[in-house]
Amino acid sequence: MRGTTHRILTTLVALLALQLGSLVAPAWACGCGAMITRPSERIGVDREESAVHWDGRTETVVMRFRVHGNARQAAWVMPVPHRADVTLGDPGLFDRLEELAAPEERERTYFWPREDDWPFDGGHGDGASAGAAPGASVGVVGRERLGPFDVARLTATDPEALGTWLRANGFELPARLTPELRPYVERKWEYVAVRLAPEERGEHLYGELTPLRITFASTELVYPMRLSRLAAGSQTLGLSILADHRMEPRAAIGGDRPEVTFSGRIDRPDGPVAALTGGAPAHLTVLEQRFPEPSRIDDDHVLRAxxxxxxxxxxxxxxxxxxxxxxxxxLTAGLGAAVITVTTVLLTVRANRRRRAPSPA
Structure with a gap:
């Protein structure tokens, strides 16, 4: 049994390197998947943003990455609990969610001048601060081209047949992924593997990538995080959740305590938000979480109402x-000075009058 599990893990890991050549190695792990690129190239994920809609039966995850480095192509993988459909996401979704969850701005005044105010500013400043066929053994259940992405949906039900397919396609193994995939294999999850490449040949992967939208059946709201253990440096996760109620993680899973930055009911969603929720009202919860030491991540995020x-x-x-x-x-200082001056003058006049008054006989 152990040997079979090892072969499953081995062939799965190999398939994650789809279309990247004969030698690949993990360079970075994202909050819900692993970035893989060639050994001679590097790619870093500055930030991962995800918007999730869950109606109790179906979960849709829209992800956008901001990357840097010198990689001309890379692969990315996300484990999912059930068969997934993958399409391109709407870039405007994240802008609209940002508008909905924008902080409230309030003004407050202070009385005494500060270092940026006159007379302490040296005369500057203004005083304000700013599916496989039945019986099929090869685990490729779907493959499609979506804009700049080559997307493969994978299973691993027959390690021998899948291994044969991989060897025929010349894939080698990034070994560090093997132990991290074991829990997903044991739970019989599937995988979305994506090859990313710029639309213009010779360009580097840099900046914000086109969002991907992944939909799958799920009776609980889960956000895969375990593969982030491979990240080389600290990570920040931004997660916007649209569901019937406010949703929060059950545990910190090895990171800082998740912080809710917005919670509110969206009764009339519009534009890309309505496209994500199907036009239905939803409660929007926005979470931020830092992972100073990604190696401490010990589970996936499971969120509860x-x-x-x-x-x-x-x-x-x-x-x-x-x-x-x-x-x-x-004005107060001037008024105070005027009051003091007037009082002093009055007291002086009164004292002078007393001195000039004749003494009684």
């Missing part, structure tokens, strides 16, 4: 308190 408590971050913009454009502190 919690109380629909609304939350929106507030950004305060401080402004020096003014009256008719004049700093209030200056």
């Amino acid at each position: 919690v109380a629909d408590t609304p939350y929106r971050r507030v950004i305060y913009r401080d402004r020096l308190l003014t009256v008719a454009g004049v700093p209030a502190w200056l």
Whole structure:
């Protein structure tokens, strides 16, 4: 049994290197998959953003990566619990979600001048701060070209037949992925493997890549994270969730405590958000999480419904308190000086009158 499991893992890992040549090695791991490129090239993921819609039966994940490095092509893989459909995502989705979850801006004033205000600013500043056929043994259940992506949907039900197919296609193994895939093999998950390449030959993969949209059946909201253990440096995950209720991770899975940056009901979704939810209202939860030491990641994110408590971050913009454009502190100081001056004059006049008054006989 152990030998069979090892062969399954071995052939799966090989297939993840689809279309990348005879030698590949993992260079980076994303929050929900692994980036693989050639040994002579490097690719780094600056940020991963994902929008997830879950209706209790079906989960749709739209992912966008911002990358850097000198790689001209790379592969990326995501484990999924059931058969997946893959299409291109709408780049405008993330902009719209950002607008919906934008922090509230409030203004607050302060009385005494600060270092950027006159007279401490040296005369500068303005005083404000800113499917395989039945019986088939080869585990390739679908393959399609989507824009700049070559997408393969994979299974591993027959390691001998799959291994034969891989050897015929000249794939070698990035061995570091093997132990990380074991839990997915044991649970009989499937895989989405994607080859990424710029549309213009000779260009490097750099900046924001076109989003991918992956849909699969799931009775729980799960976001695969285990392959992130291979990341070479700290990572940040941004996750926007559209569901019937506010959703939060059950555990930190080895990272910092997840932070909710927005929670609110979207009664009338529009544009790309409506396309994701099918036009149905949804509760939007936005999460941020840092993973300073990715090697500590020990599981996938499983999210649960919690109380629909609304939350929106507030950004305060401080402004020096003014009256008719004049700093209030200056008016107060001037008024105080005037009061002191008038009081002093009155007391002096009164004292002089007393001195000049004739003494009683």
